[in-house]
Amino acid sequence: MTGLGDRGRGWTGALKRHAAGWGVAGWPLLVGALITGSWYGGIVAFGIPEYQLPPPHRIVEAGLEEREVLLTGAMQTAQASLIGFLISVAGGLVLSILLASSRWAYQGIYPYVLLLKMTPIIVVAPIVILWAGQGLASITVITFLVCFFPIVANTTMGLRSADANLLDLFSVYKAKGWQQLLWLRAPGALPYLMTGLRVAAALTPIGALYGDTVAGMGSGADAGLGFVVLIFSAQFKVPALFAAAFAACVIGFLFVGFVNVFAWWVLHKWHDAYVAVD
Amino acid sequence: MKAAPRKHSAGALVRLVGLGKAFDGEVILRDVSLTVEPGELVGVIGPSGCGKTTLLKLVAGLAAPTEGKVEFGGGPTRRESLSFVFQDATLLPWLTVLDNVALPLKIAGAPRREREAKALAHIERVGLADATRLYPRQLSGGMKMRVSVARSMTVDPTLLLLDEPFGALDEMTRDTLNEELLRLRQAARWTAMFVTHSVAEAVFLASKVIVLGARPSHIAHAIDVPLGYPRSAATRERSEYVERVVTVTRALHSVQA
Amino acid sequence: MTLMWQWISRALCFAALACVVACGPADDAAAPEASGRTAVVLQTDWYPQPEHGGFYHALLTGGYERAGLDVKIRPGANMTNIPQLVATGRVDFALGTSDNLLVAASRGIPLVGVFPHFQHDPQCIMAREGAGVDTLQSLDGKTVMMIPGLPYVRFLQRSLGIRLQLVPMDFSLTRFLSDPTFIQQCFVTSEPYYVSRQGIEPTVLRISDSGFDPYRLAYASAAFVASNPDVVSAFIRASRDGWERYLGGDVAAVHERLAELNPQQTPDFMAWTKRALVDYELVRGDAEAGEMLGRFRHDRLERQLAQLEALDMLDGPVALSDAFAVHLMPPELAQGFPDPLPVASAVETDGGDRTR
Numbered sequence: 075m076t077g078l079g080d081r082g083r084g085w086t087g088a089l090k091r092h093a094a095g096w097g098v099a100g101w102p103l104l105v106g107a108l109i110t111g112s113w114y115g116g117i118v119a120f121g122i123p124e125y126q127l128p129p130p131h132r133i134v135e136a137g138l139e140e141r142e143v144l145l146t147g148a149m150q151t152a153q154a155s156l157i158g159f160l161i162s163v164a165g166g167l168v169l170s171i172l173l174a175s176s177r178w179a180y181q182g183i184y185p186y187v188l189l190l191k192m193t194p195i196i197v198v199a200p201i202v203i204l205w206a207g208q209g210l211a212s213i214t215v216i217t218f219l220v221c222f223f224p225i226v227a228n229t230t231m232g233l234r235s236a237d238a239n240l241l242d243l244f245s246v247y248k249a250k251g252w253q254q255l256l257w258l259r260a261p262g263a264l265p266y267l268m269t270g271l272r273v274a275a276a277l278t279p280i281g282a283l284y285g286d287t288v289a290g291m292g293s294g295a296d297a298g299l300g301f302v303v304l305i306f307s308a309q310f311k312v313p314a315l316f317a318a319a320f321a322a323c324v325i326g327f328l329f330v331g332f333v334n335v336f337a338w339w340v341l342h343k344w345h346d347a348y349v350a351v352d
Numbered sequence: 353m354k355a356a357p358r359k360h361s362a363g364a365l366v367r368l369v370g371l372g373k374a375f376d377g378e379v380i381l382r383d384v385s386l387t388v389e390p391g392e393l394v395g396v397i398g399p400s401g402c403g404k405t406t407l408l409k410l411v412a413g414l415a416a417p418t419e420g421k422v423e424f425g426g427g428p429t430r431r432e433s434l435s436f437v438f439q440d441a442t443l444l445p446w447l448t449v450l451d452n453v454a455l456p457l458k459i460a461g462a463p464r465r466e467r468e469a470k471a472l473a474h475i476e477r478v479g480l481a482d483a484t485r486l487y488p489r490q491l492s493g494g495m496k497m498r499v500s501v502a503r504s505m506t507v508d509p510t511l512l513l514l515d516e517p518f519g520a521l522d523e524m525t526r527d528t529l530n531e532e533l534l535r536l537r538q539a540a541r542w543t544a545m546f547v548t549h550s551v552a553e554a555v556f557l558a559s560k561v562i563v564l565g566a567r568p569s570h571i572a573h574a575i576d577v578p579l580g581y582p583r584s585a586a587t588r589e590r591s592e593y594v595e596r597v598v599t600v601t602r603a604l605h606s607v608q609a
Numbered sequence: 610m611t612l613m614w615q616w617i618s619r620a621l622c623f624a625a626l627a628c629v630v631a632c633g634p635a636d637d638a639a640a641p642e643a644s645g646r647t648a649v650v651l652q653t654d655w656y657p658q659p660e661h662g663g664f665y666h667a668l669l670t671g672g673y674e675r676a677g678l679d680v681k682i683r684p685g686a687n688m689t690n691i692p693q694l695v696a697t698g699r700v701d702f703a704l705g706t707s708d709n710l711l712v713a714a715s716r717g718i719p720l721v722g723v724f725p726h727f728q729h730d731p732q733c734i735m736a737r738e739g740a741g742v743d744t745l746q747s748l749d750g751k752t753v754m755m756i757p758g759l760p761y762v763r764f765l766q767r768s769l770g771i772r773l774q775l776v777p778m779d780f781s782l783t784r785f786l787s788d789p790t791f792i793q794q795c796f797v798t799s800e801p802y803y804v805s806r807q808g809i810e811p812t813v814l815r816i817s818d819s820g821f822d823p824y825r826l827a828y829a830s831a832a833f834v835a836s837n838p839d840v841v842s843a844f845i846r847a848s849r850d851g852w853e854r855y856l857g858g859d860v861a862a863v864h865e866r867l868a869e870l871n872p873q874q875t876p877d878f879m880a881w882t883k884r885a886l887v888d889y890e891l892v893r894g895d896a897e898a899g900e901m902l903g904r905f906r907h908d909r910l911e912r913q914l915a916q917l918e919a920l921d922m923l924d925g926p927v928a929l930s931d932a933f934a935v936h937l938m939p940p941e942l943a944q945g946f947p948d949p950l951p952v953a954s955a956v957e958t959d960g961g962d963r964t965r
Contacts, residue, residue: 125693125718200779204787208752208776239442242414246436247456247507257458261446291752291776304777305758307689309922310713344446344487 128313137317143302148321150298154210155282155325158217162274165218166225167267173226174233174259184230191223195281199288206289213285213298220281221274225267232266233259265345268337275329279322299325363425365390365511365543366411372419373406379568380406384420386562386571388511393537394545395554397600398564398572399608404547405439407564408513411545412436435509435542437517441496443488443503449475450484453503460507467506474502477536494525501529505536514546518553530556531585538582551604555596556588563600565607573603646679647840651827652691652703656684657870659882660798661704663726663852663892664827665863670854676847678840684870686780692718696830702844706730708760708823708913714932715923719831722933724845725905726852727825728894731796731885732761735804735811739789745769745814748792754778754785755794763920764821785811798885802878815889823913824905834934842937849903849942855883856892856902899944905933907945 110130116122117129124132137144169187173180199216206212236259244254286300297305299322306314364387371384380403388394396404409415411422412434435456443452450468451458453475457467475484478498488496497518504512518526530553537544548554554561558577565572577596579587587593653661664682667673673680683700685691692713695703702723713720734753736742742751749771755762756778766773778794785791785800786807795801797813804811827848834841855863864879886892894900910929917923935943 123696123717125696125713125716200781200783203779204784237442239438239440240444242409242412243436243438243442244459245414246412246434247459249459253459257455258444261444264446287777288779289777291774292757297757297775301757301775301777304756308756308758310692310709310716310718312716344489346489 125310125312128316132313133316133320136311136313137320140302140306140311140314140317144299144318144321147297147299147302147318148325151279151282151286151300151322152325152328154213154217154285154298155278155329157210158214158281158285159221159274159278159329161214162218162222162225163271166222166229166270166274169226170229170233170263171255173230175255180230180234187223187226190219191227195220195284199285203289208289209291212289213282216285216289217278217281220284221277224273224277225270228266228270228273229263232263235266236262264340268333268341271333271337272330275333276326278329279325283322364388365392365424366545367423367425368411368420369423370420371407371410371417371422373403373410373415374418381410382419382568382570384569384571386574388543388545390510390543391541391559392543393557393559395558395561396545396547396564397549397551397554397561397604398569399566399604400549402564402567402569404564405515407569408436408515408545408547412513433507433509434511434513435504435507437500437504437512437514439516439519441488441493441500443496443499445488448485448487449480449491449499452488452499453506456503456507470506471502474505475499477505477539478502478532493521494529497521497529498532501533501536505540508540509542512542512544512546514544516547516549519549526550526553527585531583533557534581534583551597551600552588555593555600556583561596561600563603563607572607575600575603644679646674646677647837648679648681649701649840649844651680651682652694652700653682653684654688654691654704655686657682657867658799658874659864659867659879659886660727660731660796662855662860662863662867662883662886664848665851665866666855666859667847667851669862669866670851670859672847672851672854673844676843678843678847680844692720695720695828695833698830698833701833701840702827702829704825704827706823706825707910708821708917710826710828711910711914711917711927711932712760712922714927715917715925717925720828720932721831721834722824722826722828722905723834723841723937724848724903725824725826726848726903727891728900728902728904729817729889729891730823730825731798731889731891732816733795733797733813734792734816735785735795735801735813736792737785737789737809737811740792740812741790742792742812742814745816745819746771748773748814750774751792752776753792753794760917760920760922761816761819761821761823763922764916765816765819767920768819768821797889798882798891802881821913821916822909824909829934831931834937838937841934845903845934845938845942849939852892852902856887901941903938904942904944905935905938905946907943907947 113127114129117127128136169183173183173187195216198219199212202215202219203212206215233255240258240262241254244258249257282298283300283303286298287304290298290301290304292298292301299318303315303318306312306318366388368384368386371381372379373381384407386394396407398404406415410417413422414436444455447455450471454467454471457470462470472481472484475481478501480495480498480502483491483495488499491499501517518529521529534557544557546557548557555577559581561573561575561577562571563573563575564570575596577592579590579592579596651664653664655661657665661682664680668680668682691700691703691705692709694700696713696718704726707722707725710720710722734742734745734748734755740751742748745765746769748765749769750773752774754776757775762773762775765771782800782803785793785804786809795813797815801811801813827844829841860879860883864876864883867879868874868876893902894904899906907929910933914923914927914929930946933943933946935946
């Protein structure tokens with residue numbers, strides 16, 4: 075009995091040691107293998123046809139086959155995402171500062187920001203196209219509209235939630251309004267801004283892809299990823315559709331990853347949440 | 353003369369005249385009148401929730417009185433030259449020790465070189481010369497309070513307000529910091545008003561202890577501490593010190609009963 | 610990164626769930642109702658409209674009922690996954706075009722055309738006068754709003770040697786009416802009516818004039834056709850009869866019902882559309898060219914297959930006799946198909962049709 079018990083302990087102990095060592099890369103790989111396994115298993119067990127769920131190797135094949143279309147599509151979408159994202163960061167910061175500048179501005183303007191947020195993009199998109207025309211301009215505006223709100227909401231909250239004692243400190247030394255904003259509220263809002271950026275970064279490719287499907291333009295080979303999806307869909311190229319989804323995923327990963335690195339770079343020196351990460 | 357030296361005998365540094373404060377109709381402070389002479393260290397003590405911190409904020413101009421007024425008069429003293437040490441260290445987490453200490457000078461518009469030199473001097477005086485480049489999260493509670501004190505000194509205050517400055521620290525650290533504070537005073541000669549809930553601390557630092565009564569608070573007792581400055585750890589063993597601790601403790605019990 | 614992982618794992622869980630649901634037993638044999646009739650679903654490609662008139666006629670005047678069918682017509686606007694719905698047995702019949710059917714079949718989606726309700730597709734391109742377009746050729750370099758990826762889009766570009774800037778279809782006329790240089794796809798039987806009512810006379814170019822000339826048809830899954838030959842056969846006959854009667858002028862009941870289902874359609878509009886169906890010979894085709902209501906011509910389908918092949922749109926071989934339920938059709942409707950129907954082949958294979 076003891077022997078059995080010991081062996082059991084040794085086994086779990088080894089597992090724990092391994093878990094600590096290869097946790098970063100190992101677990102995702104293991105889960106990925108499990109998913110792929112059940113993917114193939116499901117296809118065989120339920121007899122799922124390719125037009126419903128293509129097996130992974132078919133998706134890889136389709137991805138390689140359509141690599142040029144996917145690559146140009148991804149580049150286009152990434153470009154629209156980036157421009158829309160940067161504009162919403164800039165616009166979001168300006169609006170947040172305005173909103174945080176006075177109670178009057180906040181109470182007067184914020185309801186309209188909410189109104190904009192509550193209006194579904196599907197309703198707004200056709201109007202945007204009427205105004206900005208078909209193509210990159212509209213896609214950028216749609217992307218902007220999708221990721222603008224999380225930036226504004228988080229940054230405004232950050233700017234408005236400065237510590238009361240720190241505000242007192244600044245009044246004791248007779249700080250002017252701009253000094254308080256620049257040296258207290260703005261740096262204090264950085265962690266909030268980063269949260270907003272992270273949410274926005276995850277939404278950005280979604281906005282660009284959707285923008286593509288309504289405002290995209292191309293002759294088939296030079297279009298954004300959303301447009302490519304429309305084409306694949308119309309042609310029943312299901313494995314290629316999955317490959318396009320994967321490409322969109324990669325763009326999302328890059329965006330969120332970049333923002334995470336940026337946030338770490340900005341905050342790790344002084345912010346507790348980033349101490350454990352490095 | 354056992355009391356503090358009076359450089360500006362021309363008049364009081366701060367005079368509180370019939371000061372009262374109410375929040376939402378509830379009266380916190382009522383008819384507080386007090387004169388702080390230059391060089392005095394006035395300790396304010398009282399039951400918790402009696403409005404000690406409110407009193408300090410009224411003096412600092414961080415809150416407006418509902419009755420009475422705070423007069424700054426006699427000599428060079430204005431609100432501009434007061435400094436405040438908060439209950440928590442209240443440091444900006446994104447600034448290094450050096451930048452935190454230099455902040456009041458930065459707000460006042462001093463050039464970088466000047467304010468850093470001055471800040472460095474004050475940092476050295478509180479014994480943190482090795483920590484200038486560290487961020488607040490890298491400091492212990494006692495070190496943070498030292499930074500906070502150094503910061504309050506950079507503007508060369510004539511009046512220093514301290515709101516339970518070392519209340520969150522362990523007793524050893526606290527005693528040490530109190531001794532250091534008085535050492536700093538020997539060099540700088542500021543006048544101070546501080547709030548505490550420790551009788552020992554009040555008597556050790558103050559030239560006069562004000563005991564506030566329960567809400568709505570007013571001044572119940574004003575007790576002189578006949579111990580000259582400088583004081584040191586040895587002061588705590590003197591009979592006058594012990595006597596005053598007993599007196600203040602009784603006064604405090606009398607207002608709480 | 611963790612957020613992204615959460616998102617992905619959630620998506621995968623959802624996908625797995627969707628698969629299990631989707632792959633539930635697809636019942637190929639249609640179930641007889643208590644009434645003795647067989648319940649089937651016909652999924653259309655748009656809101657209820659006169660372009661579906663014959664099917665509604667068979668439904669409303671009892672044609673399907675007499676054929677032993679309990680048909681339910683399900684409208685479906687702007688859906689891209691209808692072939693998948695048919696292939697997985699979620700609906701029994703659906704409307705589409707023969708070119709898309711062939712593309713789907715080549716990608717292993719087993720669909721079978723059963724009844725061509727239009728000999729020619731009403732699909733057109735219409736342009737405002739300011740666009741400077743009078744022929745399909747003159748579309749070169751223009752921006753056109755149409756569904757990207759469809760075979761005819763590629764055919765236009767390849768066969769005419771032109772290049773189009775495509776803009777995804779939003780299925781509205783807003784931009785066409787507001788922009789005097791706008792160009793978009795349309796049904797010759799529908800949009801021009803609304804546009805001309807706004808005082809605009811559009812140039813309408815029929816895609817079929819380019820030589821790309823598919824059928825518009827009803828189709829079912831191969832499995833359904835194999836296990837329900839009688840149902841399919843009854844559906845073909847009753848639908849054909851419905852279309853005959855609708856075109857013959859028996860429109861009142863149909864248009865009344867269509868107006869109920871889709872109130873935006875006025876009697877005037879529906880009469881106009883029906884007239885267009887007749888005038889453009891969309892349903893019956895050109896009798897002199899051997900076309901008739903409900904007929905598949907082997908030579909036309911062969912030509913479509915060759916065109917798709919040339920456009921690189923086929924993933925695998927397609928056997929026309931598998932892709933169309935010719936053995937279940939009345940012989941006169943399957944023209945030129947080689948083997949399975951002895952009667953049909955005896956009569957038709959000698960004709961010159963196949964050499965065209």
